[in-house]
Amino acid sequence: MSSTSERLVESTRELLWERGYVGTSPKAIQQRSGAGQGSMYHHFNGKHDLALAAIRRTAEEMRAKAEEQFSGPGTVLERIGAYLLRERDVLKGCPVGRLTQDPEIVADAVLREPVDETFAWLRGRLTELLEEGRTRGELAPGLDPAATASAMVATLQGGYVLARAAGSTEPFHQAVTGILQLLATHSTK
Amino acid sequence: MSSTSERLVESTRELLWERGYVGTSPKAIQQRSGAGQGSMYHHFNGKHDLALAAIRRTAEEMRAKAEEQFSGPGTVLERIGAYLLRERDVLKGCPVGRLTQDPEIVADAVLREPVDETFAWLRGRLTELLEEGRTRGELAPGLDPAATASAMVATLQGGYVLARAAGSTEPFHQAVTGILQLLATHSTK
DNA sequence: GTCTATAGCATGATAGAC
DNA sequence: GTCTATCATGCTATAGAC
Incomplete structure (x- = not known):
């Protein structure tokens, strides 16, 4: 399943992450994917x-990865902690952000629409989790x-x-530690 | 005091803010500043x-603006609040970040050096302020x-x-409100 | 589906006249 | 100091052969 179309999308994903839209040229995409001009x-x-x-x-991939932690085991605080402390390629930054x-x-x-939707979903999902924590008496x-x-x-x-x-x-x-410490203050456990 | 050199720098500042380094061309700088190619x-x-x-x-400008709030009147919490809630052109984003x-x-x-230095200074300065708040018994x-x-x-x-x-x-x-509310929890006043 | 050719314009810079 | 001319290369896309 490594079709040309597939390789083109994957190469574009990498280049958008590394260089953004303005900094990514069709030529660079072609070179990285190994596809020719006509093919693209x-x-x-x-x-x-x-x-x-x-x-x-x-x-889509980012939402799926986040949901892994959100719907995992543990208290709300543990699940949020698992999400924030998850291993990340920090210096590469967020491919959506x-x-x-x-x-x-x-x-x-x-x-912009998929970008907007992703953060709207993420904020909404975390809001739900925090509400759940309050309802359960954890927060x-x-x-x-x-x-x-x-x-x-x-x-x-x-x-x-x-x-x-x-x-x-x-x-x-430091930043992630900081926000988690501030949140932990509100834990009732 | 609106020399050509000055207008070139100002136009570059605007374009870097709007489009970044990769997205900014010498030609665009020349057009915005009204300077010719040879002049630039x-x-x-x-x-x-x-x-x-x-x-x-x-x-430099960003550090100076922040220091206005940091060294202003009020408790540590008030000064930090003044900084976070200061009027900003939010949708334009941070020209340094x-x-x-x-x-x-x-x-x-x-x-990268001036960018690095700015955030190192900002984090350091806020750390000092929070330490001061603890020392004073405010936090x-x-x-x-x-x-x-x-x-x-x-x-x-x-x-x-x-x-x-x-x-x-x-x-x-929402985000700024959130961090301020979490911080307020640690206020002793 | 993939290839090469071509297009029209932009990029980032240099050269040398004025 | 500023101007125009020029350069080699890159951008984004279209055309049409294979």
Whole structure:
């Protein structure tokens, strides 16, 4: 199952992660995938079309990976901790969050849609988990689920920014540790 | 005081903010600044040189703006609140954090240095403030200053990401509210 | 499906006149 | 200091042969 079309999408996914939409050329995609010019334009209408397929797949994959931790075993706090502390390629950054810095993606409703949807889902899912924690008596009632959920997703995304600025994973881990410590304060266990 | 050199740097700052290093061409800089090709290459050695001047100025400006709130009046919590809630052009994102998504900036030690320095300073300065809060008895001793400081800077940076993904400032404000509420838990006042 | 050829324009920079 | 001319290369896509 390593069709040309498949290799084109995978190469585009890698390049979007590494260089963004503006920084990725059709030529680079062709070279990385081993597909020729004619081949690429046979399977896809162009850079935009290919990027859309790549972004949709990356977004879907990210949601699936997160749901693994969210629906795993343990208390709400343990599941959130498992998600935040999951192994990540920190210096590469988030393949979805990265796209929000691309002017041509943000300006294009079609390309932005899967990015928007992913973070909306992520914030919503974490809000649900925090509400579940409160209902179960694991978390203090004073906690604001929606605001806390957004702060956690933002901490992850910003942690990548700090790590890439420093050329080190250290600030990422500090940030994640920080938000988890603050959250732990609200644990009733 | 609107010399050609000055206008070139200012135009580069704007374009780096809007489109990043990879997405900014010398031609675009010339057009925005109103300077000709020869003029640009007379004042600067090229795109790299111009970008360095622009990034250094943006970084300096960002530190100065933050220090306004940090050294302002009020308790530590109030000053941190003033910083986090300061008016910002949320949908434009952070002009410094944005650069961490640029492959050619992260790969270039010279261009990355001012970005690195800015966030190192910001995290350090917030760590100091939180330590001061503990010393003064304004904040609970259980708080981890370094981790909390990193989480706060990350929340801001990630807040921009979420806002740009959503095309709305709402997630940014949720995230900032969330981290402030968590921090307020540790207030002893 | 894949190939090569070609197009029109942009990139990033240099050269040398004024 | 600023201008125009020029350069080799790259971008994104289309055309049409195989």
